[in-house]
Amino acid sequence: MKFAPLVLKHLRKNWVRTLSTVLAMSVCILLFCTLQTVVEAVNFGLHAGNASRLVTRNNISLVYNLPMTYKAKIAAIPGVTGTVINAWFGGIYRDPKYFFANIATEPEAFLEAYPEVMLTPDQKEAWFHDRRGCIVGRKLAQHFGWKVGDTFEMESTIPPYRVGHPFEFVIDGIYDTDEAKYPATDLNSMYFQYKYLDETTGRKIGIGWLVESIDDPKHAGAISKAIDDEFENSDTATKTETEQAFQAGFVAMAGNLAFLLNGIGLAVAFTILLVTANTMSIAVRERQQEIGVLKTLGFSSGLVMTLILSEALLIGVLGGLVGILISAAILHVLPNVPVLGNIVAGFPNFGLSPQTTATGVGIALLLGLLAGFVPAMTGYRARITETLRQV
Amino acid sequence: MSTTDAAATTAVSVQNVRKVYQRDSLQIKVLDGINLDIPQGEFVALMGPSGSGKTTLLNLIAGIDRVTSGRVVVAGTDLGPLSEGELAKWRSRNIGFIFQFYNLIPVLSAVENVELPLLLTSLSKRERRERAMTALRIVGLADRSKHYPRQLSGGQEQRVAIARAVVTDPTVLVADEPTGDLDHQSAEEILTLMETFNKDFHKTILMVTHDPRAATRAHIQHHLDKGVLSN
Numbered sequence: 175m176k177f178a179p180l181v182l183k184h185l186r187k188n189w190v191r192t193l194s195t196v197l198a199m200s201v202c203i204l205l206f207c208t209l210q211t212v213v214e215a216v217n218f219g220l221h222a223g224n225a226s227r228l229v230t231r232n233n234i235s236l237v238y239n240l241p242m243t244y245k246a247k248i249a250a251i252p253g254v255t256g257t258v259i260n261a262w263f264g265g266i267y268r269d270p271k272y273f274f275a276n277i278a279t280e281p282e283a284f285l286e287a288y289p290e291v292m293l294t295p296d297q298k299e300a301w302f303h304d305r306r307g308c309i310v311g312r313k314l315a316q317h318f319g320w321k322v323g324d325t326f327e328m329e330s331t332i333p334p335y336r337v338g339h340p341f342e343f344v345i346d347g348i349y350d351t352d353e354a355k356y357p358a359t360d361l362n363s364m365y366f367q368y369k370y371l372d373e374t375t376g377r378k379i380g381i382g383w384l385v386e387s388i389d390d391p392k393h394a395g396a397i398s399k400a401i402d403d404e405f406e407n408s409d410t411a412t413k414t415e416t417e418q419a420f421q422a423g424f425v426a427m428a429g430n431l432a433f434l435l436n437g438i439g440l441a442v443a444f445t446i447l448l449v450t451a452n453t454m455s456i457a458v459r460e461r462q463q464e465i466g467v468l469k470t471l472g473f474s475s476g477l478v479m480t481l482i483l484s485e486a487l488l489i490g491v492l493g494g495l496v497g498i499l500i501s502a503a504i505l506h507v508l509p510n511v512p513v514l515g516n517i518v519a520g521f522p523n524f525g526l527s528p529q530t531t532a533t534g535v536g537i538a539l540l541l542g543l544l545a546g547f548v549p550a551m552t553g554y555r556a557r558i559t560e561t562l563r564q565v
Numbered sequence: 566m567s568t569t570d571a572a573a574t575t576a577v578s579v580q581n582v583r584k585v586y587q588r589d590s591l592q593i594k595v596l597d598g599i600n601l602d603i604p605q606g607e608f609v610a611l612m613g614p615s616g617s618g619k620t621t622l623l624n625l626i627a628g629i630d631r632v633t634s635g636r637v638v639v640a641g642t643d644l645g646p647l648s649e650g651e652l653a654k655w656r657s658r659n660i661g662f663i664f665q666f667y668n669l670i671p672v673l674s675a676v677e678n679v680e681l682p683l684l685l686t687s688l689s690k691r692e693r694r695e696r697a698m699t700a701l702r703i704v705g706l707a708d709r710s711k712h713y714p715r716q717l718s719g720g721q722e723q724r725v726a727i728a729r730a731v732v733t734d735p736t737v738l739v740a741d742e743p744t745g746d747l748d749h750q751s752a753e754e755i756l757t758l759m760e761t762f763n764k765d766f767h768k769t770i771l772m773v774t775h776d777p778r779a780a781t782r783a784h785i786q787h788h789l790d791k792g793v794l795s796n
Contacts, residue, residue: 176684183672467668470629471682471729472657474650558629562664 177477181484188457192489195453199493199538200500202446205439207501207526207534213436215524225391227287229420230401231383233411236262239380240410247404253397254386258283259368261382263335265328267318274314275363276328278371278382281307287387290356291365297322297347305370307346311361315348322348337374385417443541450545454486458549465553466561479554483546490542494535501534502526575638576737576769577603577626582635584621584792595621597792599635603785608763608770610783617789619773620741626771627660627739628652640736657685661730661768663740667722669714669729676701676710679728686733700728704758720751727758731768738762740772744779756782 185192230248232238239261249257261278281301285291293301293309301307310320320326327340343366351359372379388397398414405412458465465478505526584596595618603609613619624630625637628644637644640659647655669678679697688696701707704724714722723743730738740759744752756779762768772783780786788795 176690179677180670180673180681180684187672463668464670467664467670468681469653470627470656470662472653472655472685474653476650559624562668 177481177484181481181488184457184461185485185488191453191457195450195489196493196496198446198449199490199541200495200497202439202443202541203494203497203534203538204501204504205442205497206537207498207530208504209436209439210530210533211501211505211524211526214527214530224288224290224417225394226388227417228386228388228394228398228401228414229383229417230386230412230414231420233402233413236383238410239382240384240412242378242380244381244405244410244412245384248384248386248401251397251400251404253389253393253400255389256283256287256387258287258385258387259381260385261368261371261379262332263328263330263341263366263371264332265330265341267326267328272318275360277363277365278368279365280368281365284365287385290351290359291349292351293347293349297349300346301367304344304346305367305373306342306344308343308364308366309347309349310345310364312348312350313361314364315345317362320345320348322346334377334379335371335375337376341370341374383420386414443537447541447545450486450489450541451548454482454489454546454549455552457485458482458552462556462561465556466558469556469558470562475554475556478556479550482550482553483543486546486550487539487542490538490540490545491535493542494538497538498526498531498534574605575602576605576607576640577601577771578636578638579622579626580636580638582622582625582637583633584618584625584630585633595792596625599792599794601787601794603769603771605769606763606767607785608760608783609772609785609787610780611771611773611787611789612775612777612780613789615775618792619789622789623739623741623771623773626737627662628656629662654685657682657733659736661733661735661738663723663726663730663738663743665742665745667714667719667726667746669722669725671714674711674713675706675717675725675728678714678725679732681729682733696732697728700732701725703731703761704728718751719747720754723747723751723755724758727755727762731762731766736769738768738770740770742773742775744774744776752776752779 230240230244232240245257245259248254259278259280263276263278265276267274267276281298285293285298291309297309301309315321318326322345324345325342326345327342329340330336343364349361351361353359386397386401388394394416398416401414402412468478469475505524509524579599579601582596582599583594586593586595599622601622611619611622621630625632625644626639628637628639628647632645642655642659644652644655669675670681673681676694676697679700680693683693683696686693698707698710701710704727706721706724706728709717709721709725714725717725723746727743730740738759743759744755747755759770759772760782763770770783772779774780
């Protein structure tokens with residue numbers, strides 16, 4: 175600690191250089207933390223699916239619905255213990271930037287298939303018997319300041335569901351989850367009565383996707399095959415997969431994007447490493463005479479090396495902290511940014527995690543250490559007579 | 566005087582020292598068979614033309630360079646067998662170095678510069694500061710303790726450098742052209758200060774200089790020419 179003033183005063187002397195190096199380092203950590211958060215969110219989504227639930231959709235595309243008759247046929251397939259109709263409503267509430275998933279479903283079957291969606295018995299009852307009723311996740315309710323009993327209107331962006339006026343919904347329940355048991359549960363969605371959508375549109379809208387509960391996750395492959403075989407030669411063939419694979423389909427594009435961005439992030443990190451190492455080398459070269467003086471006074475080569483490394487590490491720590499703070503701020507406001515907000519709203523529990531923060535600090539320290547290593551070795555090896563001769 | 570007494574009163578003993586630098590395939594002989602004894606408490610001037618090996622000899626005595634052959638014993642320690650780390654520790658305790666261009670650390674204030682060698686000791690922060698201030702008082706710059714090197718004149722910088730050299734109470738002070746970069750008046754002040762340290766604090770001083778007037782302030786003068794010593 176007694177050498178700290180020496181280290182700090184050197185950093186303060188060339189404050190422009192120190193600041194620019196810290197900022198360069200912070201950009202690196204900012205990129206890492208932000209991209210890693212996206213990657214984590216994507217991975218979280220990939221592992222969020224329940225292994226004992228299957229999802230059946232139109233083989234051509236999710237855009238096309240399945241005939242309603244499929245529900246009964248699939249329910250009769252051995253191993254299937256329950257089915258839930260779902261339809262993507264695609265509604266916009268107030269402003270497109272406030273995106274959240276809104277899905278028409280069958281309340282009783284839905285709550286039976288999704289034990290992670292938790293409501294009080296009163297709220298369940300209210301929803302089951304309210305045609306316009308809906309439930310919203312705790313985080314979504316917090317975001318809009320909704321309470322049970324509130325009403326709101328929403329219009330779909332999907333042509334078959336546009337009826338010339340907005341749909342009116344009543345909030346019958348605010349669902350929560352046991353985060354220890356079901357950490358991946360999305361608390362930013364809204365579910366409403368499928369009957370309401372079906373009756374209001376006045377047409378046979380069919381099934382967006384059907385969720386099947388199965389008797390044993392080990393049978394998932396065989397049951398999926400049995401379902402798809404059933405409709406193989408029909409006009410509307412199906413594609414059945416585990417819920418995990420279904421969600422992976424949604425996030426695959428985002429996953430590729432994260433991979434690409436991580437690659438860019440790595441390249442930036444490497445460039446910043448070189449820039450920082452070069453800056454440190456210049457700083458040490460400028461102080462050759464001082465290194466000679468310190469060694470003449472009795473500072474050992476190891477101590478000189480430690481002092482130089484401490485400067486580099488301090489730059490790393492400062493850069494890391496600034497990068498993490500900026501990243502946290504960006505990730506905090508990202509959900510409210512148009513377009514980008516829509517993308518991240520699909521990821522449950524989106525935010526800077528303690529693991530990413532710790533890794534960010536670790537990378538900053540490592541970059542600082544690597545950047546300072548060569549200059550520190552130069553200081554270590556510097557011979558007094560050589561350095562003083564340059565005066 | 567017995568041999569033991571002589572050893573006890575000899576601050577610096579240079580015995581048959583040779584120093585050869587290797588530059589690519591070329592061998593440059595800088596010192597050739599130097600023998601020199603400096604009694605404790607002496608003020609010695611080492612003179613000679615440029616390239617005669619004065620600074621090299623000073624560096625060998627200060628333990629910042631190694632002999633090619635021969636032996637250097639300073640303050641009772643044979644420097645030859647010491648490792649780099651041991652030599653650094655030895656320098657911090659036994660040698661005070663005064664440079665021609667002062668070599669103060671520009672980012673540190675006068676008192677912080679003087680305190681620098683004390684960072685290697687186990688003294689507390691308060692003790693370090695007190696000793697540094699005492700050294701500054703002795704060189705007459707206590708009122709400039711917070712000033713940075715760029716805010717001091719050349720003479721004042723050299724006085725701070727002297728305070729830094731003496732603050733650890735070393736056995737030997739070595740000075741490489743300490744007045745070489747100063748005007749006449751400042752040079753006189755520095756030489757007077759060095760005399761004070763020699764007379765009042767009994768410091769052994771070895772001073773390399775080009776200046777015959779500076780050399781007259783020393784008790785003993787040695788001349789070095791082409792790596793060979795002559796009195």
